[in-house]
Amino acid sequence: MLNKILLYARDPQQTSAFYQRYFGFAVDADDGDGIIELALAEGGAHLLIHQAAKSVKLGQVGVKLVFDVQDIEAFKARSSALGLSFGSTHQADGYAFANAKDPDQNPVSISSRAFRTRA
Numbered sequence: 001m002l003n004k005i006l007l008y009a010r011d012p013q014q015t016s017a018f019y020q021r022y023f024g025f026a027v028d029a030d031d032g033d034g035i036i037e038l039a040l041a042e043g044g045a046h047l048l049i050h051q052a053a054k055s056v057k058l059g060q061v062g063v064k065l066v067f068d069v070q071d072i073e074a075f076k077a078r079s080s081a082l083g084l085s086f087g088s089t090h091q092a093d094g095y096a097f098a099n100a101k102d103p104d105q106n107p108v109s110i111s112s113r114a115f116r117t118r119a
Contacts, residue, residue, distance in 0.1 A: 003045055004046045004048050005047055005063075006049075007047060007102075007106060008050055011103065012036050012050065012051050015103050016038060016049045018084075018102050019049075021082055023067055024040060025039065035049065036048070064109055065106070067110050068112075071112070072098055075110055076098060092113070096112050097109050097112070
């Protein structure tokens with residue numbers, strides 16, 4: 001079972017604030033060990049935000065975080081009002097998605113795939 005996803009960040013506090021503000025995470029633990037652990041009240045995988053070494057190249061497309069969102073356009077509007085702009089909404093096989101970047105240029109996506117109905 002996947003329980004935790006570690007993200008390297010140039011500024012862990014800024015990256016932590018990003019995921020709290022736009023995706024509803026709350027700090028679950030900040031033990032002073034260099035990792036800020038974020039969790040959602042409704043459960044799911046925790047995000048661990050860790051200080052990146054200067055040698056770490058951030059913003060590569062090796063991993064993209066995808067958040068389940070039932071109403072893509074409403075989520076985009078709320079996010080925009082808070083300062084986060086998503087790109088165009090793309091239509092796929094019965095669902096929609098849109099992409100953005102976190103403060104470290106890691107790709108994030110919102111997707112209604114989990115809520116699609118199949119004929």
